[in-house]
Amino acid sequence: MLGTMQERQLTLDHFVNRAETYFPDREIVTNTAAGLQRTTYGAWADRTHRLAGVLDNLGISAEGRVATFAWNTARHLELYFAAPCSGRVLHTLNLRLFPEQLTYIVNHAEDEVIFVDRSLLGLLVPRVGEFNTVKHIVVMDDGVPNEIPSFDGGPEVHDYEELLAGAERTEFRCADEWAAASMCYTSGTTGNPKGVTYTHRSTYLHTMAAMLADTIGVTEADVILPVVPMFHANAWGLAHAAVASGAKLVQPGPDLSPGTLARLIEEEKVTLAAGVPTIWMGVVEELEGRDTSALRVVPCGGSAVPTSLSKRFEEVTGLPILQAWGMTETSPVGSVAKVISSLEDSSEEKLDELRASQGLPVLGVELRVVTPDGEQVPWDGETQGELQAAGPWITNGYYNDERSAEAMTEDGWCRTGDVAVMLPEGYLKLVDRTKDVIKTGGEWISSVELENEIMAHPAVAEAAVIAVAHPKWAERPLACVVLRDGAEATRDEILAFLDGRVAKWWIPDDVVFIDEVPKTSVGKFSKKTLREQFADYELPGVADA
């Protein structure tokens, strides 16, 4: 009807057009084996349009999946936009998946082409024979002289730059904001990875949310270093936000060593650097003595940011780390742990607690923490429940996956699988994963909190706490403990150590000593493995009961 608002769609071509028109000279810097390579949004946008032509020339179907197996580079950014803006779906493959998981997701997503960095051929080539739908492998030469493979009767192999040189600048085709733009598989600890599909609309809105002054506040004046990989939950929206705002982008490529990252931060005058906590543990020491005056915000997520790390970071750079929460299922930015203005005068202890929490939801996202009874938890910092999320950039299920049903509530909220409490200030605080929590006598025990207390014991290197079946209480905690080299401690010493540190009923029923805690492909504790190992473990006293 005439007389209302234009039905303009929220599609990603707008970001490319804006960067090309208003910020053609802004740099995209990529760190490669051959040194820093510099391009501009003007040149990048032109190549991105030609890359759309390459996808046409390769015969990639409408809505066909375009996979990438690549580091953070300017070329990867070309793919980030050329695939969705030409009507295809970008599928970023996680370099750190187990080989069989990689094969599973390539086949499950029905990828038609894989764009791979030459330096990563060694990881990919051995699996190519197992890929059912891949017709083309396009090698992006990043200066690492791996042998270019050929697959007899398999996918055709191409050189990225040759294809680009042979393609025309092609108009974008993305007219529907509800169309799929990209997909990303979770590296879950249970079963096969699960695919999340993002739409143009969800990505556009998520990008705006990341640019809000109260979220990360990306501006054209930023110099963004996304250490978080582009295959990891949309690089937290920063690659899109850089293009949308016209900010300079520094792509770290394959070398994520602390010294290199610290040097990039100083020399490129980075204002915004984002990565998981373990990255900053190394980088912070290398930043000491460097000029970090350009830095204004360091968002961090993926796992909890230890207060000690944030403190150390503030000591060295003057900035505390900004903890943000999200997951593949939430695009990912769901909440940010900024201290709001009315809480700025809180005690140092309270400020630490707020900064170490998952914060307040960003505009557009709704979060709720629901007890097993279906009630929202009070804001008491104690009552635990399952965290559920809703909003325009939250998933409504997994791609072609029967596990979708259990991922959603009846009223359409996404079950995050996280256990959380609400602090009295309304800040969200994660305490565990729902599958790891110990459900005992109608109450929940956080395995993560118990582990932290056990790991405070000087003889303990690592500890994982799992639920073991109990005839009376349903489940009771079992502590699996790795002692430090040469250190000694007995079961009773560990349990006595916990006395007074946690509630009496939280104290594990038993302790077993193990050589190491099994890990997942991305380095998290695999409690699933431990649960299988100790499935029939008989807790003391149970046999007598």
Place this chain on the structure above:
Amino acid sequence: MLGTMQERQLTLDHFVNRAETYFPDREIVTNTAAGLQRTTYGAWADRTHRLAGVLDNLGISAEGRVATFAWNTARHLELYFAAPCSGRVLHTLNLRLFPEQLTYIVNHAEDEVIFVDRSLLGLLVPRVGEFNTVKHIVVMDDGVPNEIPSFDGGPEVHDYEELLAGAERTEFRCADEWAAASMCYTSGTTGNPKGVTYTHRSTYLHTMAAMLADTIGVTEADVILPVVPMFHANAWGLAHAAVASGAKLVQPGPDLSPGTLARLIEEEKVTLAAGVPTIWMGVVEELEGRDTSALRVVPCGGSAVPTSLSKRFEEVTGLPILQAWGMTETSPVGSVAKVISSLEDSSEEKLDELRASQGLPVLGVELRVVTPDGEQVPWDGETQGELQAAGPWITNGYYNDERSAEAMTEDGWCRTGDVAVMLPEGYLKLVDRTKDVIKTGGEWISSVELENEIMAHPAVAEAAVIAVAHPKWAERPLACVVLRDGAEATRDEILAFLDGRVAKWWIPDDVVFIDEVPKTSVGKFSKKTLREQFADYELPGVADA
């Protein structure tokens, strides 16, 4: 389909819920005849839900128009959300319209109820007999003891607080982002006012855009003083952005005197104050000597910000004024004249030029300047064309109005009616209105630029330049000049003064002296009236040709 993103709608209830949940203690301050009144988002949100119940109780239909005739107050903010969130359409009536225009828009919009400040009854009551569809008048008592009217056989009269006290908290009903949320009529200089209808979606997105760090960057830490009226193009999005972010809001009420505004800025520690240039001309002098250290940004629009005003503002407060461009048809925020980081080191002259321009489009908005030949103008700062706009919060025509067709291009862009050039940096610079520009020999002359040059003559108080028909050149400029009291100047002196200040072919063909320039209801030059007055004016030399 499962496996994509949630189909959550962009509806305004989300903003209310967010403010009520996470910022219940933040203040909304209203300056009234009885002094400052303070409430909180918690109390406000509860009243807003009860106001939705009031609209039900009054029998306002689904999608029924709910008119307001009110100053900027906390109550007006209740109406801003209760109407759209209960499925109705807010219609803000402009207090400054001519009486016959007011009657026209009430009848054209088919308003069912009008909420009116008691202090404004004098303006409204005499027209009520002409209103065809209004069933209820609700008086909001703001302490000005105007007599409460009654209308025999006409609308029922109610007291706002009594209705609210008698209503229940009512759930919001707004499930479709494409539904109309509000409407606003332009105070055009030609014909009847034209209605623009905003949707939930357009308002939601426009609010996010205003909150982007590169736009106005509204945050929860802001203290917002919208001097711009809530009936004027959504108060530039600031009322919505305040609620969405949880920022403290200072509502100035009816007293817009410079001294009062300056005092509010100091005492309430305002960080963001927005109004038209004429407001700041008065306020800046009252700010001298006051503590304005909390101020961080002063967006200004509606008409061009004189560089002298911006300079004076910076002298007093340390901040230059931030010029923004928009109109009722664009929600309104379309562009912002921030100096981007790569231009910060420009000459002082260039910085002044950029700050006095209309700037760069905000994310989401596309702007183009098109010559009569249909080409986009080069970025040369000289070639003039019509400014056209596209985007999710740009209108696609007027409500129930046959003038919609001429307002849009064939490819769906909104014709703004502005004449503009593009500066070499990509910044937009308005030079005139399309209907005021003088179209002569295939070229355009900016009436505004000519007027500015004529008004630089010391004897000239005001000048308006209009097009007069010319047999050879189609149109030629005629200068209509008001001399200062007691000052003298001849036609030839004025024309000689322009020699060297503008191009030879820009110099008007004649000068007429008038007593005053006729004005529109909102105080702009009404060149339409002058054009009618001088429609048959014979320019010198034409009779001989």
